[in-house]
Amino acid sequence: MQHRITIxxxxxxxxxxxxxxxxxxxxxxxxxxxxxxxxxxxxxxxxEVLSGSFARGEMSAxxxxxxxxxxxxxxxxxxxxxxxxxxxxxxxRVGKGCTPNAxxxxxxxxxxxxxxxxxxxxxxxxxx
Ligand code: FES
Numbered sequence: 001m002q003h004r005i006t007i008x009x010x011x012x013x014x015x016x017x018x019x020x021x022x023x024x025x026x027x028x029x030x031x032x033x034x035x036x037x038x039x040x041x042x043x044x045x046x047x048e049v050l051s052g053s054f055a056r057g058e059m060s061a062x063x064x065x066x067x068x069x070x071x072x073x074x075x076x077x078x079x080x081x082x083x084x085x086x087x088x089x090x091x092x093r094v095g096k097g098c099t100p101n102a103x104x105x106x107x108x109x110x111x112x113x114x115x116x117x118x119x120x121x122x123x124x125x126x127x128x
Contacts, residue, residue: 001017002016002017002018003016003052003082003083003084004084005025005085005086006085006086007088008086008088009032012031014031016081021078021079022076022079022080022081022087023035023038023045023079024077026076033076033089033091035077037077039078040057040058040059041063043060043063043075044091044092045076045091046064046075046076046089046092047073047074047079047089047090048087049072049074049086049087050072050086050087050088051084051086052081052082052084052085053083054080055079055082056078056079057077057078057079057080059075060075073090
């Protein structure tokens with residue numbers, strides 16, 4: 001069975017064949033999605049699924065948190081369409097309303113401390 005895959009902000013359409021991931025349907029053709037490990041580990045193919053249904057292959061929990069999953073965010077290399085799909089490319093960006101993974105969250109806390117206190121070594125609450 002074939003499904004049509006479209007990308008937000010692009011006039012391009014791709015066709016996925018039975019058992020083929022959304023990303024694999026695009027490989028070899030210019031698209032808005034980056035191609036990395038193709039095994040759900042690196043996160044460069046992160047997308048928000050705006051419409052359509054799909055089965056999820058195994059994805060790194062570091063790249064896709066439970067909150068991300070609940071918001072329809074997935075890795076295109078591990079998205080197997082069950083219908084036509086419309087995708088929003090996110091890449092390494094975190095999706096709207098999706099909590100960053102632990103490393104990004106810690107970086108944001110550090111940047112906040114620097115902005116507030118001027119010293120990345122300051123403990124949270126040590127300055128106002
Ligand atoms: S290409 Fe690496 S997670 Fe999809």
